[in-house]
Amino acid sequence: MFDYRQYKRGYFMPxxxxxxxxxxxxxxxxxxxCSVDLRDGNQALVEPMSLDxxxxxxxxLIKVGFKEIEIGFPAASETEYExxxxxxxxxxxxxxxxxxxxxxxxxxxxxxxxxxxxxxxxAIVHVYxxxxxxxxxxxxxxxKEEIKQIAIEGAKLLKELAEADGxxxxxxxxxxxxxxxxPEYALEVCNAVIDIWQPTPDKKCIINLPATVEMSxxxxxxxxxxxxxxxLHNRENVVVSLHPHNDRxxxxxxxELGMLAGADRIExxxxxNGERTGNVDIVNLAMNMYAQGVDPELDFxxxxxxxxMFERLTQMKIDDRHPYCGKLVFAAFSGSHQDAISKGMxxxxxxxxxxxxxxxxxxxxxxxxxxxxxxxxxxxxxxGKGGVAYVLEHNYGMIIPKAxxxxxGYAVKDVSDVNHKELAADEVLEIxxxxxxxxxxxxxxxxxxxxxxxxxxxxVTIEADGKTTVVEAGGNGRLDAVxxxxxxxxxxxxxxxxxxxxxxxxxSDSSAIAYVxxxxxxxxEYFGIGIDHDIIRASIDAVESAMNxxxxx
Numbered sequence: 001m002f003d004y005r006q007y008k009r010g011y012f013m014p015x016x017x018x019x020x021x022x023x024x025x026x027x028x029x030x031x032x033x034c035s036v037d038l039r040d041g042n043q044a045l046v047e048p049m050s051l052d053x054x055x056x057x058x059x060x061l062i063k064v065g066f067k068e069i070e071i072g073f074p075a076a077s078e079t080e081y082e083x084x085x086x087x088x089x090x091x092x093x094x095x096x097x098x099x100x101x102x103x104x105x106x107x108x109x110x111x112x113x114x115x116x117x118x119x120x121x122x123a124i125v126h127v128y129x130x131x132x133x134x135x136x137x138x139x140x141x142x143x144k145e146e147i148k149q150i151a152i153e154g155a156k157l158l159k160e161l162a163e164a165d166g167x168x169x170x171x172x173x174x175x176x177x178x179x180x181x182x183p184e185y186a187l188e189v190c191n192a193v194i195d196i197w198q199p200t201p202d203k204k205c206i207i208n209l210p211a212t213v214e215m216s217x218x219x220x221x222x223x224x225x226x227x228x229x230x231x232l233h234n235r236e237n238v239v240v241s242l243h244p245h246n247d248r249x250x251x252x253x254x255x256e257l258g259m260l261a262g263a264d265r266i267e268x269x270x271x272x273n274g275e276r277t278g279n280v281d282i283v284n285l286a287m288n289m290y291a292q293g294v295d296p297e298l299d300f301x302x303x304x305x306x307x308x309m310f311e312r313l314t315q316m317k318i319d320d321r322h323p324y325c326g327k328l329v330f331a332a333f334s335g336s337h338q339d340a341i342s343k344g345m346x347x348x349x350x351x352x353x354x355x356x357x358x359x360x361x362x363x364x365x366x367x368x369x370x371x372x373x374x375x376x377x378x379x380x381x382x383x384g385k386g387g388v389a390y391v392l393e394h395n396y397g398m399i400i401p402k403a404x405x406x407x408x409g410y411a412v413k414d415v416s417d418v419n420h421k422e423l424a425a426d427e428v429l430e431i432x433x434x435x436x437x438x439x440x441x442x443x444x445x446x447x448x449x450x451x452x453x454x455x456x457x458x459x460v461t462i463e464a465d466g467k468t469t470v471v472e473a474g475g476n477g478r479l480d481a482v483x484x485x486x487x488x489x490x491x492x493x494x495x496x497x498x499x500x501x502x503x504x505x506x507x508s509d510s511s512a513i514a515y516v517x518x519x520x521x522x523x524x525e526y527f528g529i530g531i532d533h534d535i536i537r538a539s540i541d542a543v544e545s546a547m548n549x550x551x552x553x
Contacts, residue, residue, distance in 0.1 A: 009215075009216075010133075010134065010180050010215045011179055011180060011215040011216040011220060011224075012181070012182045012183055012224075013183075013220065013223065013224075014183045014184075014223055014224060014226075014227035015183065015184050015227075016227070017223075018223040018224075018226035018227045018230065018261070019223060019226075020226060020261075021222045021223075021225075021226055021257060021260040021261035021262070022219075024260045026292060026294070027256060027259050027260065027289060027292075027294060028294060029294065029295075030286070030289060030294070030295060030296045030297040030298075031259055031263065031264060031265050031266045032067070032068065032239065032241075032264060032265040032266070033065075033066055033067070033068065033265075033266055033268075033282060033286075033297070033298060034066070034068040034069065034070060034100060034241070034265060034266065034267045034268075035061050035066045035068070035069050035070065035267075035268070035269065035270070035282065036070040036243070036267050036268065036269055036274075036279065037057060037061065037269045037270055037273065038054055038057060038058060038061075038069065038070065038071045038072055038080075038083070039070045039071065039072045039073055039080070039102055040070070040267075040269060040274050040275065040279055041269040041270075041273040041274050041279065041314070042054070042072070043073075043275065044273060044274050044275045044276075044278070045273075045314055045315070045316070046315070047315060048079065049313055049314070050079070051079060051082055051083055051086065053313045054071075054079075054083050055083070055086070055087075055092070056309070056313065057309070057313055058071065058083075058087070058092075059092075060306065060309055061270075062094060062097060063299075064298050064299055064300065064306070065297060065298045065299050066097070066298070067096055067097055067098065068097070068098050068100055068124065069097065069098075069099055069100065070099075070100040070101070070102060070124075070126065070267070071083055071084055071087065071099050071100065071101060072084065072101065072102070073101070073102045073103070074101055074112070074113055074116035074117070075103055075108075075109040075110075075112035075113045075116065076109070081116050084099070084101060084116045084117060084120075085116065087099060087120075088117070088118075088119050088120050089119070093120070093121055093122075095121065098122045098123065098124055098170070099117070099120060099122075099123050099124070100123065100124040100125075100126055100172070101113055101116060101117055101123065101124070101125060101126065102126045102128070103125065103126065103127050103128075104127070104128065104129065104154075105127050105128065105129040105150050105151055105153065105154025105155075106154075107153075107157055110125075110127065110154065110157050110158060110161065111157075111161065113125060114161045114162075114165060117167070117169075118165065118167065119167070120167065120168070121168060122168045122169075122170070123167070123168070123169055123170070124169075124170045124171070124172050124206065125158055125162070125169055125170070125171055125172070126172040126173075126174065126206075126208070127154045127155065127158055127171070127172070127173055127174075128173065128174035128175070128176045128208075128210075129147065129150045129151050129154065129175075129176060130147075130175075130176040130177050131147055131151075131175040131176065131177065131178070131181045131185065131186055131189055132176070132177035132178075132179075132180035132181045132212075133180060133181065133182065134177070134180055135176070135177055135180075144185055147189070148188065148189045148192055151173065151175070151189050151192065151193055152192050152193065152196065154173075155171070155173065155192075155193040155196040155197060156196055158171050158197075159171070159196060159197060170203060170204070170205065170206070171197050171199075171205045171206070172205065172206035172207075172208055172241070173190065173193045173205070173206070173207055173208065174207075174208040174209070174210050174243065175189050175190060175209070175210075176210060176212050177210070177212040177213065178209045178210050178211065178212065178224070179210075179211045179212065179213060179214065179215045179216065179221065179224070180212075180213065180215055183224050183227050183228065186209075186228065187227070187228055187231050187232070190207050190228070190232060191231075191232060191233045193205075193207075194207070194232065194233045194234055194238060195233060198234075199234055199237040199238060200237055201236075201237055204237045204238060204239050205237070205238055205239070206238075206239045206240075206241050206265065207228070207232060207238055207239070207240055207241065208241040208242070208243055208265075208267065209224070209225060209228060209240065209241065209242055209243070209258075209263075210242075210243035210244075210245075210267075211242070211243065211244040211245050211251070211254055212243075212245060213245060213247050213276075214244070214245055214246065214247035214248040214250060214251065214254065215247075215248075216248075217250075218250050218253040218254045218256075218257045219257060221244075221254045221257065221258060222254075222257035222258055222260060222261040223261070225240070225242065225257075225258045225261040225262060225263055226261035226262055228240065228262075229261060229262030229263070230262070239264045239265050240262055240263045240264050240265065241263065241264065241265035241266070241267060242254070242255055242258045242259075242263045242265070242266055242267065242280075243266075243267040243268070243279070243280075244258070244268070244279070244280040245274060245275065245276065245277065245278065245279055245280070246272060246274070246276075246277040246278045246279065246280065246281075247276060247277050249277065251268075251272065251277075251278070251279065251280040251281065252280060252281055252284050252285050252288070254280065255268070255280045255285050256285070256288070266280065266282070266285065267279075267280075268280035268281065268282040268285065269281070269282060270282060270283055270306070270310055271283055271307070271310055271318055271322065271325065272284065273310075273314060273316060281323075282298070283300060283303075283306075283323075283324060283325055284322075284323045284324065286298045286300065287300060287323065287324040287363070287368075290363065290367075291362045291363050300324070300325075300368055301367065301368060301369055302368075302369040303324065303325045303368035303369050303370065304369050304370070305369065306325075307325050324363070324368060325368070328378075330361060330365045330370055331378040332360060332378065332387065333378050333379075333380050333382045333383055333387075333422075334382055334383075334384070335382065335383055335384020335385065335386065335387060335409075336384065337359075337360050338383060338384050338386050338387025338390060339384055339385070339386030339387065340359040340360055340386075341358060341359060341360055341361060341387075341390070342386045342387065342389065342390040343359075343386070344357070344358035344359045344360075344361075345358060345390075372394055378422060379391060379412060379416065379422060379423040379424075379425075379428055380416045380421070380422045380423065383409070383412070383413060383416070384409055385405035385406050385408065385409030386405070386409075387409075388400075388405070388408055388409050388412045388428060389405050389408070389409075391425050391428050392428060392429065392432060395425040395429070396425075396429055396504075397504050397505065398432075398504070398513060399500075399502055400515070401498055401500045401515050401517070403497070403498040403517050403525065403527075404498065404515055404517060404527045407525070407527055408432060408435070408436075408527075411431055411432075411435050412428055412431050412432075415427075415431055432529075433529075435549075436527055436528050436529040436542075436545055436546075436549075437528075437529050437530070437531065437541075437545065438541065438545060439528060439545040439548050439549055440544060440545070440548050441548060441552055442464060442548045442551045442552060443462050443463060443464035443490075443544075443547075443548065444462070444463045444464075444544070445460060445461065445462060445463075445482075445540060445541075445544045446461045446462075446463050446468070447459075447460075447461035448460050448461070448482060448540055450478055450481070453474075454474065455474055455475060455476050455477075455481075456474060456475055456476070456477055456478055456480070456481045457472070457473075457474045457481065458472070458473055458474070458475070458478070458481040458482055458485055459471070459472050460472075460473070460482055460485040460486070460489075462485075462486075462489055469489065471485040471486075471488060471489045472485070473485035473488050478536055478539070478540075479496060479499065479516070479539050479540070479543060480496065482540055482543060483495070483496050483518070483543055483547075486543070486544075486547050490547075490551070492520070492521050492547075492550070492551065493518075493519060493520065493521050494518050494543070494546075494547050494550075495518055495519050496516060496517070496518055496543065497517050497518060497519050497525065498515065498516065498517030498525070498527070499514070499515070499516055499517075499539070500514070500515045501513065501514040501515070501535055501538070501539065504531070510533075511531055511532065511533055511538075512531070512532065512533070512534075512535040512538050513529060513530070513531045513538060514529065514530045514531075514535060514538040514539040514541070514542040515527065515528075515529050515542060516528050516529070516530075516539065516542035516543045516545075516546050517546060518543065518546045518547060518550060520550035520551075521550075522550075524550075524553075526546045526547075526549040526550040526553070527545075527546055527549070528541070528542045528543060528544065528545025528546030528547075528548070528549060529541075529542050529545065530542035530543075530544075530545070
């Protein structure tokens with residue numbers, strides 16, 4: 001039964017108003033990023049990654065630019081313990097990268113965790129226990145004081161073991177299910193932990209506020225984060241971190257508003273992989289900053305390669321509409337969108353190529369390793385004349401006259417509609433050439449001669465119905481003279497209403513293309529093209545094709 005009445009609000013507002021984050025317009029710098037792909041993302045897989053797969057993933061995260069990487073829960077998994085020891089013993093951790101390991105606030109698990117990270121050049125030991133009302137009442141059946149004592153004892157043991165080991169350790173604490181915890185109680189527990197650790201400027205501690213389950217609108221989460229950020233002890237030596245999940249589908253919004261509210265650090269995964277609906281999507285979050293001119297300090301310039309690795313190692317598929325990285329996120333099939341993109345591209349070149357303001361494209365696809373020819377303007381039955389013209393110009397250098405675009409657009413759409421499929425650039429070119437180039441079902445012009453007498457005089461040799469006829473005519477130019485000869489011979493109008501030409505490539509051996517439009521005796525416009533090293537011959541071929549079409553349609 002679909003009964004909304006069984007649910008009630010499971011979150012709590014801060015005891016005081018915390019809305020300063022509302023006054024901030026944008027995020028002006030990147031947070032500290034911590035990838036949890038190898039722990040949280042891995043435990044969400046149907047088939048967890050092998051050691052070799054994890055090592056490949058780890059190296060890719062380093063290449064992207066992550067400086068903090070949570071490598072697993074070594075006390076709970078032999079593979080994750082092995083990963084930790086392999087990274088340490090084979091010196092695979094760069095000097096500027098810190099590994100992070102997770103442990104419950106339970107003595108035997110904490111002790112095994114320290115065994116796993118022994119000898120690490122630098123490691124964050126991340127301890128947690130659940131603090132939410134639901135967990136306290138239903139799972140642990142303990143009082144607030146008893147739950148706080150678990151956190152305190154865990155914090156004490158971390159400090160004791162770190163001092164005994166003498167290693168380079170940093171501490172992190174998470175009040176798990178923070179979103180379902182009363183903010184003032186979460187603050188009480190976190191401050192008790194901070195008071196034990198006594199962080200310093202050289203050894204700050206991390207207080208991580210996990211949206212273990214998203215429970216509220218993002219603005220409520222932001223208020224909770226601001227309350228914590230303003231009231232934590234020793235705040236200048238505390239890094240406030242967020243670990244948003246995506247149960248409500250607003251993990252990215254939680255993270256963005258949480259950063260406005262005072263968070264310094266984000267834990268998340270590539271492409272949002274994680275338990276249930278996933279973690280906050282770091283690609284999405286970082287690229288949102290990038291699209292607003294803020295350096296995310298992560299390098300996603302080869303998104304296709306990153307996506308391929310992710311899908312191969314996790315056996316998960318990235319949605320085609322996934323922001324910034326999906327196969328179709330830059331694709332425009334709609335005619336109006338294609339036209340706007342095409343005009344925006346030209347405007348950018350005319351005005352300032354160093355700035356990106358193209359309609360419908362929040363970023364330049366090339367910035368993330370995508371290409372215009374296969375990723376931006378895509379042709380199907382929904383496409384318009386501007387999109388078809390863009391494909392021919394971008395791929396083949398053909399600048400289609402505006403007068404010709406509508407006729408071409410309908411011709412391409414008809415083919416796509418009949419075949420029920422998207423058309424590749426070479427298929428669009430084939431339709432274009434089949435319709436307009438050397439279209440001679442009625443007649444052919446086999447020879448043309450010109451004389452400059454009272455303008456231009458021409459002799460046009462026309463082959464039709466098995467006969468060859470030489471027709472003489474004059475005009476104010478070569479093309480006008482040829483069109484007059486055709487009109488004279490067939491007794492039909494051949495008035496040129498559109499003529500454009502340009503070279504197809506640079507250099508002395510370049511071909512030229514001519515576009516001709518004529519008005520037939522039915523008042524309609526008919527088009528043809530000609531391509532030749534000689535622009536006069538190209539123009540004659542174009543008017544020949546246009547006249548043939550006017551006589552067959």
